[in-house]
Structure formats: C-alpha cells, structure tokens
Amino acid sequence: MEHRPLGRSGLAVSTYSLGTMTFGAEADEATSHRMTSQYVDAGGVVLETADVYAGGLSESVVGRWLAAQGSRTRDRVVLATKGRFPSRGVEPRDAGGSRRNLRRSLERSLRRLGVDHVDLYQVHAYEQVTPMEETAGFLEDAVRSGMVGYAGLSNYTGWQTATMVALAAGRFPLVSHQPQYNLLVRETEYEIVPACRAGGLGLLPWSPLAGGWLTGKYRRDARPTGATRLGEDPGRGMEAYGPRSAREQTWEVLAALGEVAEARGATMAQVALAWLHDRPGVASVVLGVRTPEQLEGNLGAVGLHLDEAETARLEEASAPTPADYPYGPAGVAQRTRALG
Numbered sequence: 001m002e003h004r005p006l007g008r009s010g011l012a013v014s015t016y017s018l019g020t021m022t023f024g025a026e027a028d029e030a031t032s033h034r035m036t037s038q039y040v041d042a043g044g045v046v047l048e049t050a051d052v053y054a055g056g057l058s059e060s061v062v063g064r065w066l067a068a069q070g071s072r073t074r075d076r077v078v079l080a081t082k083g084r085f086p087s088r089g090v091e092p093r094d095a096g097g098s099r100r101n102l103r104r105s106l107e108r109s110l111r112r113l114g115v116d117h118v119d120l121y122q123v124h125a126y127e128q129v130t131p132m133e134e135t136a137g138f139l140e141d142a143v144r145s146g147m148v149g150y151a152g153l154s155n156y157t158g159w160q161t162a163t164m165v166a167l168a169a170g171r172f173p174l175v176s177h178q179p180q181y182n183l184l185v186r187e188t189e190y191e192i193v194p195a196c197r198a199g200g201l202g203l204l205p206w207s208p209l210a211g212g213w214l215t216g217k218y219r220r221d222a223r224p225t226g227a228t229r230l231g232e233d234p235g236r237g238m239e240a241y242g243p244r245s246a247r248e249q250t251w252e253v254l255a256a257l258g259e260v261a262e263a264r265g266a267t268m269a270q271v272a273l274a275w276l277h278d279r280p281g282v283a284s285v286v287l288g289v290r291t292p293e294q295l296e297g298n299l300g301a302v303g304l305h306l307d308e309a310e311t312a313r314l315e316e317a318s319a320p321t322p323a324d325y326p327y328g329p330a331g332v333a334q335r336t337r338a339l340g
Ligand SMILES: NC(=O)c1ccc[n+]([C@@H]2O[C@H](COP(=O)([O-])OP(=O)(O)OC[C@H]3O[C@@H](n4cnc5c(N)ncnc54)[C@H](OP(=O)(O)O)[C@@H]3O)[C@@H](O)[C@H]2O)c1
Pocket: 018, 019, 020, 021, 022, 026, 048, 049, 124, 154, 155, 178, 179, 205, 206, 207, 208, 209, 210, 211, 212, 213, 215, 217, 227, 228, 229, 230, 269, 286, 287, 288, 289, 290, 293, 294, 295, 297, 298
C-alpha cells in the first residue's frame, strides 16, 4: 500500500484507512477482528473509529484487537478516533466541542481502546454554541498532555476549517479533515477541499462509496432489500434511497462508473476508490465494509490509478451544477486571475 504524510505533518499514513463504523453493528466482533487483521496484513496502518460508533462498541472491539497483537503490530498502527456527538451516558445538551465534553469523550475513548494516547483525535463536527477558541484550547491541551498526537477536524465547512487552522497555528498540530467526499458528493470541492489545501490539512474522505451506492448494488427499478445498508433501512443517513434514487445524476454517475470499470476489468467500487485516492488534497481514503469479502474486493483498488480519459469521464458525469454565483462559472471567473 502507498503512504503519504497526513497534511503538513510528519505522520505517515497508508492511503487507505480502515473505518470501523460497522464494528459491533453490522459486523460482529470476530468478523471485525478478521477484517482488521486482513487490512493490516495488506499493508494498511490507519484504524479509524469514533466514540459514538455502535454506542462505543466499535472502540472496544478495536481495543480488544489491539490488545491481542504483538507490540510490533501495535506500534505500526496509526489510531484515530473522534469526539463531539453524545456518546453513551452524555446528555445531548452537553455534547459538542466544549472542553468538558471533549475531555470526557477522549478519556472514555482511551479507556475503551485500552491505550494511553491516540495518534489522531478529530472533532466530529462543528457546533455553533462553543466558541472555536475553546475547542482549540482543548486540542492544544490534549496534545500537550500526551493523550493526543495530532488533531483533526471532521464535517467542518470551509470558513470553520480556515478559522480553526488560524487558531491552531503555532499552538498544536492540526493536520487533517474528514468530510464526506465521493463521486455522488462533490460539493465538498467548493470550500472544504480548498480550505484544507490552503491550511495544510490532509483529507480523509468518509463514505467513499457513498454508503454502498458506488458498488452499483442499488437499482432504479427495485427498492433495496436484504442484508445491505439500505435493504435494512432505506431511509438511513445521507445515503437514503429515496432522495438519491430520485436524482437523475446518480444514475449517470453509476453508468459512467460501470463503463470505466468494465473497460478496466475492475469493479465499480475499485474504480470509485481509485478516483478519490488521487484527488488533490486526499491523504487517505476511509474504507467502510461489512464483510471480509467486501474488504478483499475493495483492497483490489490498492495500486490502481485511473488515466486522464477515465478520470475525465467520471468527472464529467459527476460534476455538481451550482448556480452561476458564487460557485458556478461567474463566481469562479471573478476569482480567477489570468497571467496571459
Ligand atoms: N466523520 C464522519 O462523520 C463519518 C461519517 C460516516 C462514516 N465515517 C467513517 O468512514 C468510514 C466509511 O464510511 P462508509 O461506511 O459510509 O463507507 P462507504 O464505503 O461509502 O460504504 C460502506 C458500505 O458499503 C457497502 N460496501 C462496501 N464495499 C462493498 C462491496 N465491495 N460490495 C458491496 N457492498 C459494499 C457496505 O454496506 P452494506 O453491505 O451494509 O450494504 C459497507 O458497509 C466509516 O467506517 C467511518 O470510519 C465518518
């Protein structure tokens, strides 16, 4: 597997990370442990979790896997988690980016993971109540205490990212941003990607397969069924079946992906992952899987790089169509300087 520095830092990450949102949820503990070993055996080093995944079970499952490894494997792993949303036992009014909530969330995460520090601690989302200075102060103290190696953001918009970058400068290593980013969600490119590139943050895109859509498993003429994310809950999350299937562009993107994949002799998932892997600013793509078979298939994307024509085909089909201003042609022209 290839490696890149995470943003403007010395932390080397494999260019595919293993997301663990399914651990203790769709995937039982034995399956989760098998997938983690499979990922690490393939050369991956980043394990990505959060205090809220499966009500904390995901972190416990990861912690028990780590405990069962020899020190060599444990030392190789770059361990990342997140805090901000109400984890078990936290009143919703207390959840957020406050010092009180993040400190408690971090301490609980470390206990579940069975470690004394994490390599990367990410604020799972902005919220408007806590001043960003307070969240930045927490991150600075957490790094200084040794409980956190590097700090990251997730789901922050462009201005929120830029503000946090400015607050972090010279105080603590803010190195990454984890947004949703995939061939069905490219609005991330309007503000978030440029803010990250300007601020030296590496992108860790989540839902690289748009929650399973980019595997081609969901059809226009049939509601999802069976043991799939939308078969179990068609209304789940941002990948809900109704809104996505109603968008004509969803089917155009899937058609383009199918063409490129067929010509390559690759799966649609592998092509979607390879596209994202080579987008500007991306440090490591966060994989999500339910089964070892899915993981094996998706790891087939390792080493796959699309050529210009393939990339252009996918980008033409997936380009978002903003109004003229501020993100459409008129706005872009206004911000562009021609040097002749
Ligand atoms: N920061 C955040 O707010 C945030 C939010 C979401 C996720 N994340 C992180 O990002 C990771 C990945 O997100 P995600 O799970 O949404 O990623 P994804 O890759 O978009 O979707 C993963 C799901 O797609 C299906 N799938 C994957 N590979 C497949 C294959 N080869 N064939 C058929 N189906 C396949 C599986 O679902 P089924 O088999 O169940 O259909 C799998 O659970 C998470 O684990 C988590 O670490 C972060």
